[in-house]
Amino acid sequence: MSDFTTNEMMTVAAARRLGNGSVCFVGIGLPSTAANLARLTHAPDVVLIYESGPIGAKPSVLPLSIGDGELAETADTVVPTGEIFRYWLQGGRIDVGFLGAAQVDRFGNINTTVIGDYHQPKVRLPGAGGAPEIAGSAKEVLIILKQSHRSFVDKLAFITSVGYGEGGDHRQQLGLPGKGPTAIITDLCIMEPEAGTNEFVVTALHPGVTREQVVAATGWAIRFADQVATTAAPTATELDALRDLQARTAAAHGGQKGGEE
Amino acid sequence: MAQILSLSEAIQRFVHDGETVALEGFTHLIPTAAAHELIRQNRRDLTLVRMTPDLVYDLLIGAGCAKRLIFSWGGNPGVGSLHRLRDAVEKGWPHKLDISEHSHAALANAYVAGASNLPFAVLRGYQGSDLAKVNPDIKTIECPFTGEKLAAVPSVRPDVTVIHAQKADRQGNVLIQGILGVQKEAALAAQRCIVTVEEIVDDLQAPMNACVLPTWALSAVCVVPGGAHPSYAHGYYERDNRFYQAWDPIARDRDTFTQWIDTYIRGTADFAAFQAKLAAEA
Numbered sequence: 063m064s065d066f067t068t069n070e071m072m073t074v075a076a077a078r079r080l081g082n083g084s085v086c087f088v089g090i091g092l093p094s095t096a097a098n099l100a101r102l103t104h105a106p107d108v109v110l111i112y113e114s115g116p117i118g119a120k121p122s123v124l125p126l127s128i129g130d131g132e133l134a135e136t137a138d139t140v141v142p143t144g145e146i147f148r149y150w151l152q153g154g155r156i157d158v159g160f161l162g163a164a165q166v167d168r169f170g171n172i173n174t175t176v177i178g179d180y181h182q183p184k185v186r187l188p189g190a191g192g193a194p195e196i197a198g199s200a201k202e203v204l205i206i207l208k209q210s211h212r213s214f215v216d217k218l219a220f221i222t223s224v225g226y227g228e229g230g231d232h233r234q235q236l237g238l239p240g241k242g243p244t245a246i247i248t249d250l251c252i253m254e255p256e257a258g259t260n261e262f263v264v265t266a267l268h269p270g271v272t273r274e275q276v277v278a279a280t281g282w283a284i285r286f287a288d289q290v291a292t293t294a295a296p297t298a299t300e301l302d303a304l305r306d307l308q309a310r311t312a313a314a315h316g317g318q319k320g321g322e323e
Numbered sequence: 324m325a326q327i328l329s330l331s332e333a334i335q336r337f338v339h340d341g342e343t344v345a346l347e348g349f350t351h352l353i354p355t356a357a358a359h360e361l362i363r364q365n366r367r368d369l370t371l372v373r374m375t376p377d378l379v380y381d382l383l384i385g386a387g388c389a390k391r392l393i394f395s396w397g398g399n400p401g402v403g404s405l406h407r408l409r410d411a412v413e414k415g416w417p418h419k420l421d422i423s424e425h426s427h428a429a430l431a432n433a434y435v436a437g438a439s440n441l442p443f444a445v446l447r448g449y450q451g452s453d454l455a456k457v458n459p460d461i462k463t464i465e466c467p468f469t470g471e472k473l474a475a476v477p478s479v480r481p482d483v484t485v486i487h488a489q490k491a492d493r494q495g496n497v498l499i500q501g502i503l504g505v506q507k508e509a510a511l512a513a514q515r516c517i518v519t520v521e522e523i524v525d526d527l528q529a530p531m532n533a534c535v536l537p538t539w540a541l542s543a544v545c546v547v548p549g550g551a552h553p554s555y556a557h558g559y560y561e562r563d564n565r566f567y568q569a570w571d572p573i574a575r576d577r578d579t580f581t582q583w584i585d586t587y588i589r590g591t592a593d594f595a596a597f598q599a600k601l602a603a604e605a
Contacts, residue, residue, distance in 0.1 A: 090400070113427055114349045114502045126401035126564050129350025129502045131557050142503045143349050143374070144435045147428040152447055171451075175424075180457045186409045188398030194452045195428035224451025236450040237472065315564050 066296045068249035069208075070304060071268045073099060074296040076160075076206045076247040084157040085109040087150075087196050090128045092206045093160035095307070096247075098124060102303045111150060113192040115140045123311040147192070151199050154239065159200030161193055161223070163207050165215050168261050168282045169232075170205060170225025170243035172197065173218040180220060190222050197223035202244045209248035215281040226260035233260070250276050252293060256285075266291040325495030325518070325541035330550075331593060333517045333543040334360045342482035345372040345513065346379050347434075349504025350400060351557060354487040354519055355379055356550035356594040362386045363588060372479050374430050374505065375400070378553065378570055381407040382588075384420060385580050391421040393479070395430040402567050406574040416577060423460050426452070429476045434505040436478035437512025448474045484513035487551040488536075489558060490527060491520045495538035498527045501557030503534055510536055519547040521559050547594055 066074075076096035080086055082105040088097045090112075098121065101108045110119045114129035118138030125133055134140045141150075150156065164187050165173040174193060178184030197203055203225070207213055225243045226233045233242050246253040246262055250271045253262040264276055265287045277284055296304075328336070338344060338361065346354045358379040361369070370391040371380055378399070383389050385407030397408050411420035425433070428448050436444035445464065455461040455474070464475045486506045488499045497518045499506055510516045518536065523546055529535050538544075549556075553566035573583050591597040 114351070114504065116502070126567075127350045127562065128400065129504070130562065131351070131501065131555055134351075134501045134557065140502060142507065143427070143505050144431040144508055147431050148435070148446075151428065175454070180453075183413050186397075186404075186412045188404070189394070189396050189424055190426040190452070190454060191396035192427040194426040194454065195446070195448045198448065198450055221451065221453045227451050233451070238450050239447065 066301055068268065070296055070301060071293065072206065072208070072247055072249040073304060074300045075252060075268065075293050076204060077103065077300070079204055079245060079247070080105050080108055080158060083107045083109075085111065085155060086158045086160055087111050087113070087156045087192070087200055089161050089191075089193070089196075090125065091162045093162055093204075095124055096206060097160055098307060099300070099304050102307060103300055111146065111156065113143060113146055115143055115146055117141060117150065123314040124307065126315050147195060151195055154199065156196070156200040157202070159196035159203045159240070161196060161203060161205050163205055163213070165213050165218055166205060166207065166225070166246060167215060167218045169227060169229045170246060170255065170262055171218055171221045171227065172205065172223040172225065173220050175220040175222045177219055193223040197225065197243075198238045198240060200240045202241055205243050205246045207246075207248060209250045209276070209279045211279060211281050214279065226255060229260050230258070250279060254287075256287070261285070263287050264290060266293045268293045269295045325538045325544045327495060327523070328543045328545055330356055330360050330519060330545040330547050331364075333545050334364055337515045337517055337542050338366060338483050340366055341368045343370040343372060345479065345481040345484045345509045347373060347484060347486050347504060347506050347509040348551065348554065349374060349502055350562075351502040351504065351555055352487040352499070352506065352551050353377055353379055353554035354485045354550065355552055355554065356487075356519055356547040357485040357517065358382050359588050359594055359597060361388055362584060372481055374427055376405055376408055378405075378567070381405040381570070381574055382584065384408055384411050385417070385574065386584055387417040389420060391423065393423040393425070393430070395425045395427045399567060399571060401564065402571050406571070407580060410577070424454060424458055425461070425476060426454065429461070429474065430479070431505055433476050433479040434508035434512055437480040438508040441478055443475045443477050445473050445475050479509070479512055481509070481513040483515040483517065484509040485517045485519070486510055487519045487547075487556065489520065489556055490522050490524050491518065491544045492524055492527050495541060495544045496527060497536040497541065497544065498529045499534045499536070507534055507536065511540065515542040516540070517543045517545065519545045519550040521548050521550070521556055522546065549598055550594060552598075
């Protein structure tokens, strides 16, 4: 087995969660990298939908923006953005919503709006984009982001997109159609919602990662499932596909890797 | 009927201080030349609507043209922050900017409702999101048939929409191809609509079901080749990713930014002169 980085492990672990043939609403950045890696490895028939309008996009390089021309050129069809959200997402046709985040909490709620007070912000983040309704209406949601004290926080300053709200059955009470986030995939581990509480607990550690590292990189008192698995290391096939994809992307975009912003 | 005008004349005639203006184009076909011309003509107190403010609204906000912004994702795609937008929201520079913040789904629906001449849009959205707590324009209504609670947002009905497209014919009918975003809805939601195009042709040769905006639904068509740079025009030129990267340090600092717009926008007669100046220094 060749060496791999923690970022590569994260992307590969996220890609593995996408089943072949599933219909996936893809956010830009890490989700797009993972979704395209899935398409190039075990899930050739995954359907990638981008909010700008392409349905069934098959880009050869990672898009830098959510509306790159290659997404349109390789798509089965390109529809207006309003239609993406009205017919395809709200219409109930998305199996997996694949989201990044600036911050998450223990119930898989996401903040991409603001650090500090909304009206007197310390840091103004880009905002919601498509995420609130993807989080609500996709049949399930995968969240991918690098783990740190700053990104995995005890209390979010702002809930942009809801996971399990306050935990337990709060999500059902809110009347959201989709079942919510089923995994948070980081560069250290995989977390999944605990039955009943819907609090995210560690269910798998990536190879070589210790529990102490995960605890140190989490802003709440993170718990571990009774059975904690070890994530299978990336295979040579997965690593080659990922590295080729990133090399093609860097060449096409003049050094920018796409999905690493 | 759309009049074929210079961009300068179209902005002069159809965009006024204090109006609600939408410059649309989702990553693709962003009407940059029109944003420059609004700065050259020093429009003030505009309410700006756009799903993704992008560089065009970073420019207008930093140049002091905007009093209010209605938006749903305000970053520099693939790069990071829009520093002029952030500075206005975080520090009130060059002056306070009111924001009305939505999700993409809500704003896209709001354009559809505007084009449909309805007062509001309805969607299944925002449940559990704090956006509804900070934006009084996000309300909940009950379905009169099923009782389901749904989100309602006011429709977007700009005084004027500006979009960029690939081409128009000599009558002013416009063909848009590739990623459409909400351009059609934004055009039809507005009282007036200006379209900048790459070229004017004798025959659009539009395939059946293509996105064609008929001339009688538009106010003006202006030929501005390259007018969507640094975004792209499918079939004409690609996205200038390096410009998006280069924008970050320019916009990060107030003085650098102001100097840039003084030199490149206020210091040039029109978009062609801007392009020539940019090319000469590349």
